[in-house]
Amino acid sequence: xxxxxxxxxxxxxxxxxxxxxxxxxxxxxxxxxxxxxxxxxxxxxxxxxxxxxxxxxxxxxxxxxxxxxxxxxxxxxxxxxxxxxxxxxxxxxxxxxxxxxxxxxxxxxxxxxxxxxxxxxxxxxxxxxxxxxxxxxxxxxxxxxxxxxxxxxxxxxxxxxxxxxxxxxxxxxxxxxxxxxxxxxxxxxxxxxxxxxxxxxxxxxxxxxxxxxxxxxxxxxxxxxxxxxxxxxxxxxxxxxxxxxxxxxxxxxxxxxxxxxxxxxxxxxxxxxxxxxxxxxxxxxxxxxxxxxxxxxxxxxxxxx
Amino acid sequence: xxxxxxxxxxxxxxxxxxxxxxxxxxxxxxxxxxxxxxxxxxxxxxxxxxxxxxxxxxxxxxxxxxxxxxxxxxxxxxxxxxxxxxxxxxxxxxxxxxxxxxxxxxxxxxxxxxxxxxxxxxxxxxxxxxxxxxxxxxxxxxxxxxxxxxxxxxxxxxxxxxxxxxxxxxxxxxxxxxxxxxxxxxxxxxxxxxxxxxxxxxxxxxxxxxxxxxxxxxxxxxxxxxxxxxxxxxxxxxxxxxxxxxxxxxxxxxxxxxxxxxxxxxxxxxxxxxxxxxxxxxxxxxxxxxxxxxxxxxxxxxxxxxxxxxxxxxxxxxxxxxxxxxxxxxxxxxxxxxxxxxxxxxxxxxx
Numbered sequence: 138x139x140x141x142x143x144x145x146x147x148x149x150x151x152x153x154x155x156x157x158x159x160x161x162x163x164x165x166x167x168x169x170x171x172x173x174x175x176x177x178x179x180x181x182x183x184x185x186x187x188x189x190x191x192x193x194x195x196x197x198x199x200x201x202x203x204x205x206x207x208x209x210x211x212x213x214x215x216x217x218x219x220x221x222x223x224x225x226x227x228x229x230x231x232x233x234x235x236x237x238x239x240x241x242x243x244x245x246x247x248x249x250x251x252x253x254x255x256x257x258x259x260x261x262x263x264x265x266x267x268x269x270x271x272x273x274x275x276x277x278x279x280x281x282x283x284x285x286x287x288x289x290x291x292x293x294x295x296x297x298x299x300x301x302x303x304x305x306x307x308x309x310x311x312x313x314x315x316x317x318x319x320x321x322x323x324x325x326x327x328x329x330x331x332x333x334x335x336x337x338x339x340x341x342x343x344x345x346x347x348x349x350x351x352x353x354x355x356x357x358x359x360x361x362x363x364x365x366x367x368x369x370x371x372x373x374x375x376x377x378x379x380x381x382x383x384x385x386x387x388x389x390x391x392x393x394x395x396x397x398x399x400x401x402x403x404x405x406x407x408x409x410x411x412x413x414x415x416x417x418x419x420x421x422x423x424x425x426x427x428x429x430x431x432x433x434x435x436x437x438x439x440x441x442x
Numbered sequence: 443x444x445x446x447x448x449x450x451x452x453x454x455x456x457x458x459x460x461x462x463x464x465x466x467x468x469x470x471x472x473x474x475x476x477x478x479x480x481x482x483x484x485x486x487x488x489x490x491x492x493x494x495x496x497x498x499x500x501x502x503x504x505x506x507x508x509x510x511x512x513x514x515x516x517x518x519x520x521x522x523x524x525x526x527x528x529x530x531x532x533x534x535x536x537x538x539x540x541x542x543x544x545x546x547x548x549x550x551x552x553x554x555x556x557x558x559x560x561x562x563x564x565x566x567x568x569x570x571x572x573x574x575x576x577x578x579x580x581x582x583x584x585x586x587x588x589x590x591x592x593x594x595x596x597x598x599x600x601x602x603x604x605x606x607x608x609x610x611x612x613x614x615x616x617x618x619x620x621x622x623x624x625x626x627x628x629x630x631x632x633x634x635x636x637x638x639x640x641x642x643x644x645x646x647x648x649x650x651x652x653x654x655x656x657x658x659x660x661x662x663x664x665x666x667x668x669x670x671x672x673x674x675x676x677x678x679x680x681x682x683x684x685x686x687x688x689x690x691x692x693x694x695x696x697x698x699x700x701x702x703x704x705x706x707x708x709x710x711x712x713x714x715x716x717x718x719x720x721x722x723x724x725x726x727x728x729x730x731x732x733x734x735x736x737x738x739x740x741x742x743x744x745x746x747x748x749x750x751x752x753x754x755x756x757x758x759x760x761x762x763x764x765x766x767x768x769x770x771x772x773x774x775x776x777x778x779x780x781x782x783x784x785x786x787x788x789x790x791x792x793x
Contacts (some may be wrong), residue, residue, distance in 0.1 A: 155613060277773035279769065282770060379618075399733050403734060
């Protein structure tokens with residue numbers, strides 16, 4: 138077990154190293170360097186700027202500096218907003234995204250697992266079929282479709298919910314629902330097939346033959362053994378919510394990290410793009426490791442090498 | 443046949459009928475050897491018996507006709523801005539067009555209206571569907587090529603080759619792909635554009651659009667790992683088969699064994715994985731286009747159309763919902779077809 142954790146963490150660190158190296162060298166592909174925008178600064182200004190940011194040094198030295206800074210957790214200054222650092226930006230924007238994404242994740246789990254179980258227990262009946270159809274359609278809908286649909290119905294037509302901003306708890310309903318829709322559909326399908334698998338096992342028949350009550354059989358024997366794939370899916374689910382946040386935060390004009398990331402792409406604020414990428418990559422890789430280790434801890438049957 | 447006298451149960455009386463010579467139909471029924479059913483025939487038979495898969499296939503055919511054939515005969519083009527026909531509702535005509543019709547001219551109706559620049563919206567949706575389908579299929583083909591060869595080589599040679607190749611896969615698998623796609627699309631755009639402009643032999647990059655090429659590059663660089671893992675697993679099983687040993691004994695080269703024996707025997711897996719890869723690529727492309735990183739400006743994709751439609755959600759809701767429905771239907775149909783193919787061609791994979 139410790140060996141497994143060590144291996145996963147090591148793999149994660151290598152992946153992070155690859156991402157950070159990639160981000161560094163990709164910066165050099167940008168023509169004219171990071172300061173060239175619509176207004177080209179004069180040669181002397183450019184030289185001064187390059188000296189300030191250490192861009193006049195050889196590539197290897199720059200790479201060394203960059204990596205040391207990244208290791209220290211310093212993602213550098215923003216190239217477009219003077220006097221602001223990437224860390225500032227992540228610090229102010231990320232909590233908003235985390236709140237949204239966290240709520241979406243919790244919603245997806247609390248809706249997906251019961252729905253999947255329900256479908257498996259009512260296999261072949263109307264309830265199962267309805268859940269199956271909705272979840273199958275759900276995994277074919279990118280989050281911008283869900284968002285647009287929600288916005289059109291609940292704020293433009295019915296006027297129940299505010300369409301933009303983040304002023305009150307009501308503002309959270311639609312973005313969270315839009316973010317959670319795809320993972321919920323996916324978890325429902327995953328839970329259904331996993332539960333069906335478990336319900337067909339011999340020990341479930343034994344439990345029934347022993348005369349155990351229904352609730353004990355379902356909650357203690359079935360659910361506990363069926364929940365493994367869901368925990369493994371937590372990592373990819375977070376990735377999906379993250380991609381969703383790029384889109385959903387833009388649609389509902391929420392000042393989160395996803396929105397900031399997309400606008401930094403449009404503004405070509407390269408250091409912010411690189412820094413945010415690195416931060417999100419670390420987040421995703423860490424979460425993936427966590428969900429795999431959690432799965433292992435909960436389910437002692439899995440033999441991990 | 444005449445009526446049998448009733449026999450008592452457990453009686454030892456013999457039936458005379460049982461000793462008559464068998465007639466033709468009875469002989470036929472007893473033939474054990476039926477016409478042999480090949481892999482393809484068997485799979486196709488199972489696929490055609492699956493109504494969901496067949497409906498999906500039909501829907502996809504219709505979408506393909508709409509995306510690839512109808513635009514050829516359509517009187518408008520996707521970048522043609524018709525002056526005075528901006529922001530028309532479906533089946534509405536502008537004043538100029540009404541004048542032409544009044545003087546006996548023929549004006550093809552704007553079935554879905556026009557956008558804010560006076561471009562016919564129906565043709566833009568069709569071309570958008572074409573772009574999305576092309577992205578999905580080209581990406582899937584590239585992933586198939588890289589993933590299957592990589593996985594087969596890794597599994598076939600085994601040992602330290604396999605070890606190193608699989609560690610590389612593990613690392614790429616750990617890297618969050620969508621972030622790298624965005625990062626590469628942002629940074630590759632300028633160098634690719636320069637490359638396209640610098641030399642005539644690279645001019646084709648401009649016709650496809652730099653954004654599209656970026657998407658293909660990153661898909662091929664990162665998305666093949668899933669395919670490679672599956673193919674490797676299959677090849678590890680297949681290479682222990684007698685026919686591989688026989689081929690090796692007969693002096694077949696490594697490449698011949700991999701291509702003729704190992705990969706052709708994993709064809710079911712390859713078809714299924716590739717089919718299921720198409721919707722996932724379309725899904726990713728639509729999101730990238732939606733955040734403004736897909737195809738270049740006049741060229742529409744379903745994602746970028748939806749993005750433009752979002753601005754007019756209040757007045758022209760169909761401008762976002764029509765591309766949205768197209769995306770969802772295409773992804774759904776490919777998903778269901780992939781599931782059907784899996785059930786038909788690889789029943790073992792069914793779960």
